[in-house]
Amino acid sequence: MFEKPAELKKLFEEKLAGVTATADVEQLRIEFLGKKGSVAALMQELRNIPNEQKKEAGQAINETKQFVENAIAEKLEELKKLEEQKLIDACESYDESMPTDNDIGSYHPITLVRREVENIFLSMGFSIEDYSEITDDYNCFEALNIPKHHPARDMQDTYYLSTGQLLKTHTSAAQNTILRKYKSSLENGNPIRAIFPGRCFRNEKIDACHENTFFQMEGMMVDKDISISNLIYFMKTMLSEVFQRDITVRLRPGFFPFVEPGFELDIQCSICGGKGCPSCKDSGWLELCPCGMIHPNVLTAAGIDPEKYIGFAFGLGMTRLAMMRYGVKDIRVFNSGNLKALSQFTEKSFTKPEESKEA
Numbered sequence: 001m002f003e004k005p006a007e008l009k010k011l012f013e014e015k016l017a018g019v020t021a022t023a024d025v026e027q028l029r030i031e032f033l034g035k036k037g038s039v040a041a042l043m044q045e046l047r048n049i050p051n052e053q054k055k056e057a058g059q060a061i062n063e064t065k066q067f068v069e070n071a072i073a074e075k076l077e078e079l080k081k082l083e084e085q086k087l088i089d090a091c092e093s094y095d096e097s098m099p100t101d102n103d104i105g106s107y108h109p110i111t112l113v114r115r116e117v118e119n120i121f122l123s124m125g126f127s128i129e130d131y132s133e134i135t136d137d138y139n140c141f142e143a144l145n146i147p148k149h150h151p152a153r154d155m156q157d158t159y160y161l162s163t164g165q166l167l168k169t170h171t172s173a174a175q176n177t178i179l180r181k182y183k184s185s186l187e188n189g190n191p192i193r194a195i196f197p198g199r200c201f202r203n204e205k206i207d208a209c210h211e212n213t214f215f216q217m218e219g220m221m222v223d224k225d226i227s228i229s230n231l232i233y234f235m236k237t238m239l240s241e242v243f244q245r246d247i248t249v250r251l252r253p254g255f256f257p258f259v260e261p262g263f264e265l266d267i268q269c270s271i272c273g274g275k276g277c278p279s280c281k282d283s284g285w286l287e288l289c290p291c292g293m294i295h296p297n298v299l300t301a302a303g304i305d306p307e308k309y310i311g312f313a314f315g316l317g318m319t320r321l322a323m324m325r326y327g328v329k330d331i332r333v334f335n336s337g338n339l340k341a342l343s344q345f346t347e348k349s350f351t352k353p354e355e356s357k358e359a
């Protein structure tokens with residue numbers, strides 16, 4: 001009877017029980033499953049085993065190998081969850097009732113997050129654009145391939161002024177203006193790379209993750225050879241820079257008349273770690289950054305030839321990003337004017353971008 005697989009399994013179990021960090025799991029994997037690891041060494045020993053025992057010994061080694069593989073995968077999963085929870089708990093350091101010794105005032109958390117995201121996109125060659133909060137039906141809807149009576153308008157009812165103008169419901173309202181601004185530069189061979197943060201307004205039923213006044217940041221890139229891979233790359237880079245760790249996101253199909261194809265990019269709720277809570281409406285996920293490839297009609301509306309040019313656009317929910325970034329459970333805190341709560345966020349994690357204008 002070839003005892004070594006059972007002995008190896010026992011040794012592995014003892015070592016695994018002492019592992020408390022994901023990095024150590026990798027060490028253990030190399031030790032047991034690596035090319036020069038214990039399981040491979042056991043395989044080598046098969047050569048010296050009498051032929052009639054080879055089959056049984058081979059099976060025992062394979063079973064041990066399988067056991068080690070499964071146990072490592074399970075342990076990794078378990079430790080990842082624990083480590084994530086630790087980060088979440090650390091991010092929950094904000095306490096509304098804490099006294100503040102801040103006599104000189106502080107930046108609003110949305111300003112802090114906005115600057116962080118601006119810095120990230122500046123470093124990737126994007127320009128920062130400004131756009132009015134008051135716009136008109138054409139820019140907010142028509143130029144975005146949302147004609148009158150289109151059902152997509154129902155989701156974005158807003159406040160209308162007596163002039164017929166309206167408060168913008170999304171930062172996409174600036175797309176046509178920005179595309180026109182850079183059209184000739186594009187035709188001279190310079191890709192359009194722009195972000196435009198701004199305040200949006202909607203007739204909204206308010207709850208822990210919906211406000212009637214909130215911030216978004218739109219982004220667009222247009223050139224001759226842009227693909228969905230470019231879009232995903234920029235989204236991933238931005239999120240991992242903001243959170244300084246890998247973030248669990250999911251991409252699913254989403255319909256927006258101004259992109260084709262369109263996606264919903266959701267982020268796992270960092271308040272509950274994906275278990276479900278009021279901040280994410282018990283789903284474990286928060287819609288954060290819808291995106292997609294710019295619809296040809298939108299390019300045409302801006303005088304850009306969709307046969308020659310292609311691009312992506314995204315609409316980042318900045319207020320929700322601030323919730324996730326700082327562990328704020330209720331979106332209403334941001335517009336509350338409660339200085340005790342709002343002055344607890346510090347600016348230590350950003351530097352002011354030169355091109356950015358103060359809100």
Ligand code: FA5
Binds near residue numbers: 287319
């Ligand atoms: C839009 O506003 C699209 N303009 C986004 C877009 C841009 C799609 C470019 C494709 C290409 P939506 O209504 O889902 O989509 O809002 C975008 C994000 O803004 C949401 O994911 C969410 O993070 C945030 N948001 C929307 N409504 C609210 C609200 N009432 N309160 C707080 N955040 C909100």
